Amino acid sequence: MKTDYMNRIRNFCIIAHIDHGKSTLADRMLVRTKTIGDREMRDQVLDNMELEQERGITIKSHAIQMDHVYNGEEYKLNLIDTPGHVDFSYEVSRSIKACEGALLIIDATQGIQAQTISNLYLAIEHDLEIIPVLNKMDLPNAIPEVVEDQIIDLIGCKREDIIHASGKTGMGAETILERIIEKVPPPKGDPNAPLQALIFDSVYNSFRGVIAYFKIINGQLRTKDLVKFVNTDKEYNADEIGVLKLGLNPRDMLSAGDVGYIISGIKTAKEVKVGDTITHVENPCPKAVSGYEEVKPMVYAGIYPVDADDYEDLRAAMDKLQLNDASLTFEPEASAALGFGFRCGFLGLLHMEIIQERLEREFDMNVITTVPNVSYMAHLTDGSTLKVYNPSGMPPSTSLDNIEEPFIRASIITAADYIGPIMNLCLDKRGELVNQNYLTSERAELIFNLPLGEIVFDFYDKLKSISRGYASLDYYVSGYKEAKLVRLDILLNGEMVDALSTLIHFDNAYPFGRRMCEKLKELIPRQQFDIAIQAAVGSKIIARETVKAMRKDVTAKCYGGDITRKRKLLEKQKKGKKRMKQVGNVEVPQNAFLAVLKMD
Incomplete structure (x- = not known):
């Protein structure tokens, strides 16, 4: 049974491509509904992580409640802001699950891009009401007519349905709020049924423990209720519940349709799973909410503490990060060169970079990250199959029948001028063209099959630079x-550095090995002895560079006399160097591991 209270709730999210201005437009809505005072106002107020403000991107989805009066009635609008970058599409899928409507924001200067389309399909799959918004209308290079045609082609709406807005000037904010109230349906659900609430996010607070964010689908939740989390089967007291304004806003009771938070003194991160269902212990709901799919990592890399004693601290930091970012997966592993650490799964390279930076900033951890790679299927001669996550785990070639690598279907949307260079880039990466179609006379969509291992490194950066930032990728x-595939090893003075091993296509092994050696020669500091840097495939050395020794001029004190005096001193030095080479070990600096990623 639907109450009048539920009829005045609207849950909606914002979907857009990266940098189309959704966080700025969200600011305008917060100001218009007086959710935020002039004093707290700053740009991108929902992007509260230091990293988000620095890079100008949204990394986490953020939830906030606004009150808006329309036709004399007060409505509660729950906004869940979502990231736009392809690496964070998992965050988007969770936010969409908690909403009934979505604002589709499109940049009037750039038009529709790949990530807009993939997030839009996600929203349509969940039957969300779509409200199209044309943002950045105040810019002189806006082309509203062209972009409107693209939107009409994409979602089949009428021209007058498209709202013209500008995050900078605040134009259109009022219309957007009215349209949300008119178009987005109120949440479905029964306040009198057993409690059934979906956890869509969680954060860790060092004073209060884990704070879980949820949306109530059926039933009611009161402070001090005894609740249980269905997947983990753990029971808790609801010490504090409330709604999410700019901070946490406690309430005594929340009912079906509400989006809020619960604090129940949970200390360990593993007990809260995003996508879990909260219900009452006394009167549980018959079944859990169909949760989110398990996250599928695309890129694997090892993260190791610089100081081996920090291993336990790193584990605690990873646990807390995983709570805040459910798409991070990790398991312990050991490496001969780096000691104990974790093998982590990421959704992409940006995701990996962000996790590494957050470990350093938020937890003060000093970490080394190994070369990222993808997971391969190794078929052995005895008929069994082995999943290989890192090159050192590859079985010996004598027992190997063949190796399979993961392929992706990539959709690239670009201006017609850049089709040639983009095709060359994809073909260089062993891609094959599946389809090419023109969305308008100026924009084309290219569909490629590409090996995931080839695009892990710098594909996205190169795509952006050759298309001057206009091409967009989704996969x-x-x-x-x-x-x-072959395993390429790097040897320093004959010793293998397992953290620098990579699995690479046979055709690329020689040029890649050559470049690796040259790059390492620049980065490894000179020692008192020569360092041989070699790239090897199996037992065959394919490239070599030498870091020359720093030598003291031992003959400086010889002035005059026979040449044999100088020779004697040089021979003595030579013996010392030889002895030093046997006992000396080579330190590989952290930037050498990172340089491998940035090789062009």
């Missing part, structure tokens, strides 16, 4: 295919 994993 999903399409399956595994057999490939001719």
Whole structure:
């Protein structure tokens, strides 16, 4: 049974491509509904992480409640701001699950881009009401007519349905709020049924423990209720519940349709799973909410503490990060060169970079990250299959039948001028063109099959630079295919550095090995002895560079006399160098591990 209270709730999210201005437009709505005073106002107020403000991107989805009076009635609008970058599409899928409507924001100067389309399909799959908004209308290079045609083609709306707005000037903010109230349906659900609430996010607070954010689908929740989390089967007291304004706003009771938070003194991060269901212990709901799919990591890399004693601290930091970012997966592993650490799964390179920076900033951890790679399927001669996450785990070639690598289906949307260079880039990365179609006379969509291992490094950066920032990429994993892969090892003075090993296609092994050696020669500091840097495939050395020794001029004190005096001193030095080489070990600096990622 639907109450009048529920009829006045609207839950909506914002979907857009990266940098189309959704956080700025969210600011305008917060100001218009007086959710935030002039004193607290700053740019991108929902992006509260230091990293988000620095890079100007949204990394986490953020929830906030606004009150708005329309036609004399007060409505509660719950906004869940979502990231736009392809690496954070998991965050978007969770936010969409907690909403009934979505604002589709499109930049009037750039038009529709790949990530807009993939997030839009996610929203349509969940039957969300879509409200199209044309942002950045105040810019002189806006082309509203062209972009409106693209929107009409994409979602089949009428031209007058598209709201013209500007995050900078605040134009259109009032219309957006009215349209949300008119168009987005109120939440469905029964306040009198057993409690059923979906956890869509969680954060860790060092004073209060874990704070879980949820949306109530059915039933009611009161302070001090005894609740349980269905997946983990753990029971808690609801010490504090409330709604999310700019901070936490306690309430005594929340009912079906509400979005809020619960604090129940949970100390360990593992007890809260995003996508879990909260219900009462006394009168549980018959079944859990169909949760989110398990996250599928795309890129794997090892993270190790610089100081081996910090291993336990790193584990605690990773636990807390995983709570705040459910798409991070990790398991312990050991490396001969780096000691104990974790093998982590990320959704992409940006995700990996962000996690590394957050570990350093938020937890003061000093970490080394190994070369990122993807997971391969190794088929052995005895008929069994092994999943390989890192090159050192590759079985010996004698027992290996073949290796399969993951392939992706990539959709690239670009201006027609850049089609040639983008095709060359994809073909260089062993891609094959599946389809090419023109969305308008100026914009085309290219569909490629590409090996995931090839795009892990710098594909996205190169795509952006050759298209002057106009091309956009979206992809999903399409399956595994057999490939001719070899393991490339890096040896320093004959010793293998397992953290620098990579699995690479046979054709690329020689040039890549050559460049690796040259790059390491620049980065490894000179020692008192020569350092041989070698790239090897199996037992065959394919490239070599030498870091020359720093030598003291031992003959400086010889002035005059026979040449044999100088020779004697040089021989003595040579013996010392030889002895030093046997006992000396080579330190590989952290920037050498990172340089491998940035090689062009």
